[in-house]
Amino acid sequence: MTIVLPIQSLPRLQESAAARVERELRAGIIDLTIRPGERLSESEIAERFQVSRQPVREAFIALMRQGLLDVQPQRGTVVVKLSVRRMLDARFIREAIEVAIVRRACERFDAHYRDRAASLIAAQEAAARAGDHAGFQRLDSLFHIALAEGADCMEAWTAVEMQKAHMDRVCALTLHSPGSMDPLVAQHQAILNAIEDGDAERAVAAMRHHLSEILRGVAGLDLTFAELFE
Amino acid sequence: MTIVLPIQSLPRLQESAAARVERELRAGIIDLTIRPGERLSESEIAERFQVSRQPVREAFIALMRQGLLDVQPQRGTVVVKLSVRRMLDARFIREAIEVAIVRRACERFDAHYRDRAASLIAAQEAAARAGDHAGFQRLDSLFHIALAEGADCMEAWTAVEMQKAHMDRVCALTLHSPGSMDPLVAQHQAILNAIEDGDAERAVAAMRHHLSEILRGVAGLDLTFAELFE
DNA sequence: GCTCTTGAACTTCCATACAAGTGCATACTA
DNA sequence: TAGTATGCACTTGTATGGAAGTTCAAGAGC
Known part of the structure; x- marks a missing residue:
């Protein structure tokens, strides 16, 4: 007799690409590896992480809400300076x-x-x-x-x-x-x-x-x- | 003599589609127009707001971070119940x-x-x-x-x-x-x-x-x- | 009747292409 | 030379197709 575990109720084993990008960028921004005032771009980060622009964009938005990035529409994204x-x-x-x-x-x-x-x-x-x-x-x-x-x-x-x-x-x-x-x-x-x-x-x-x-x-x-x- | 205003430094006049969807959904979730436990889907909301799925997705993620939606990967999205x-x-x-x-x-x-x-x-x-x-x-x-x-x-x-x-x-x-x-x-x-x-x-x-x-x-x-x- | 398989119909997630806006360098004009 | 267009390179925003995963029900096998 085999016991079937409710696999579907478990959280996904592997974090999403967006979550991974956000986590790593956040760590870098906090330990200042990514310097305040530095200019980031979705496509550049996407290439670095080997993912498409979309998950990067989601990470950017999340970090903007946390007050760590400043996303300026059609202009660019910069790491907010220390204050x-x-x-x-x-x-x-x-x-x-x-x-x-x-x-x-x-x-x-x-x-x-x-x-x-x-x-x-x-x-x-x-x-x-x-x-x-x-x-x-x-x-x-x-x-x-x-x-x-x-x-x-x-x-x-x-x-x-x-x-x-x-x-x-x-x-x-x-x-x-x-x-x-x-x-x-x-x-x-x-x-x-x-x-x-x-x-x-x-x-x-x-x-x-x-x-x-x-x-x-x-x-x-x-x-x-x-x-x-x- | 004409004075040129620095238009580019002003915030965008019109909010983005994603921001609009988020704002309206948030209001609906808080005043319970959108009922707790209700099932939402990106495509359905996209159709209702006459935008593509992408901005809706961004709104979903934002509302998830605020604890108002529960986005279950590959399963669906539900309005979190009251607690x-x-x-x-x-x-x-x-x-x-x-x-x-x-x-x-x-x-x-x-x-x-x-x-x-x-x-x-x-x-x-x-x-x-x-x-x-x-x-x-x-x-x-x-x-x-x-x-x-x-x-x-x-x-x-x-x-x-x-x-x-x-x-x-x-x-x-x-x-x-x-x-x-x-x-x-x-x-x-x-x-x-x-x-x-x-x-x-x-x-x-x-x-x-x-x-x-x-x-x-x-x-x-x-x-x-x-x-x-x- | 019960169990298991399988496939269709959904979902969210990601990749890609295109649209729209910004800034800057360059060339042109007075 | 100073001032003004203008086009290009870049940005973020949006649309869309498909990949990966989940759910559920119908049907095969016992």
């Missing part, structure tokens, strides 16, 4: 949502997610010691996601993620000195401690502090890299 | 951001926007007396926008707008009894008063109260209209 204003707007929105998340986490945050958050902090310590900045940043993201998931706010996280990109893009300019990651680990620990204690006000304050410290090293970058800013 | 969970998630995110907006408004809110907000409240009173619910809802939106604009947080408003759709969609089911609009006007007035006094805590409380009252009449609708909910 202090946009970065601060992103921080404002992100802080508003993440503060609400930790506030809720103080009410509902079961042991499973507490353990996960704790292990992510431990992993960050290791990454900091090893000087693995890329890994550190990935773990940082996972920590924030764990908070959102534990507070049952994943929809809110998707809203945060869009804003986060505008902060990450500016932060990608900062040089990563050896000890720069340690304070961030301590801040994560402070947030988690407050949540475990159920102390909402302390958790909120810790999150606000953390989000402000993330942007610590960006002051003056708009002057140093003036050509990348609008 | 109490999604509505509450939207309220959570919206409240987080709008609370932050009024908090900031208590610090920076110049006379121009104060007057505008006040006149919008007056207009809402008139609409309420006239029983013009559609106009009332438009003015409600404009009031919240005025707060965001006055607090210099327009980017935050665009984030709110996406979430607002999921609340509006459920609210579109409620019957509008004659006196149902008056409390909302009073709540707007309370928010504005607190902002004028620079009393952040009172403004925040007023906004939270307002947002909870908006969803006052929706309890039990998921049972009355079970077929529209997932």
Whole structure:
């Protein structure tokens, strides 16, 4: 007797061409591999990815909605330049949502997610010691996601993620000195401690502090890299 | 001597076909003219709007990103059903951001926007007396926008707008009894008063109260209209 | 009667061709 | 020389045909 699995209900195994192009372009725009102000064209990108213009176009539109590309009809498409204003707007929105998340986490945050958050902090310590900045940043993201998931706010996280990109893009300019990651680990620990204690006000304050410290090293970058800013 | 205006720098006079389709479909989905669970198809919509399938496809993708359509590859596209969970998630995110907006408004809110907000409240009173619910809802939106604009947080408003759709969609089911609009006007007035006094805590409380009252009449609708909910 | 196969009728996804608009270099005119 | 057309090369926007995949029902085989 064979069991027939409902294959049709599974998500497609391979992501669409449009999704792949969007994902890769987005990563490049955020880590500044694709430079702010750079001119892109549908046909050029299509050739690079070996697909037709159509999926590229869909990716462009999606990235435009995220505020990462500026599609000018019949004129061209450019990567939007960095902007202090946009970065601060992103921080404002992100802080508003993440503060609400930790506030809720103080009410509902079961042991499973507490353990996960704790292990992510431990992993960050290791990454900091090893000087693995890329890994550190990935773990940082996972920590924030764990908070959102534990507070049952994943929809809110998707809203945060869009804003986060505008902060990450500016932060990608900062040089990563050896000890720069340690304070961030301590801040994560402070947030988690407050949540475990159920102390909402302390958790909120810790999150606000953390989000402000993330942007610590960006002051003056708009002057140093003036050509990348609008 | 003739002055040549830089026409090329103006935005295109006529919106693209894709934008038009998206705008009209979005409006229909939010006011439930297009019913939750209904099956759409690119070719059918293309024929209805007298355009090709391509711009329709782009509109579908955009609406999928907003959580309004569910595009299933090679299977079909359906209008996502209403969801109490999604509505509450939207309220959570919206409240987080709008609370932050009024908090900031208590610090920076110049006379121009104060007057505008006040006149919008007056207009809402008139609409309420006239029983013009559609106009009332438009003015409600404009009031919240005025707060965001006055607090210099327009980017935050665009984030709110996406979430607002999921609340509006459920609210579109409620019957509008004659006196149902008056409390909302009073709540707007309370928010504005607190902002004028620079009393952040009172403004925040007023906004939270307002947002909870908006969803006052929706309890039990998921049972009355079970077929529209997932 | 029940199970399995198969094919037709749909769907979304992608490739290609063409339409429409922009900007710039070049040549022409006063 | 300065100013003005004009055509070309480029862009994004739209239309259309076909590829790939899903669903469903009719019919063959047992």
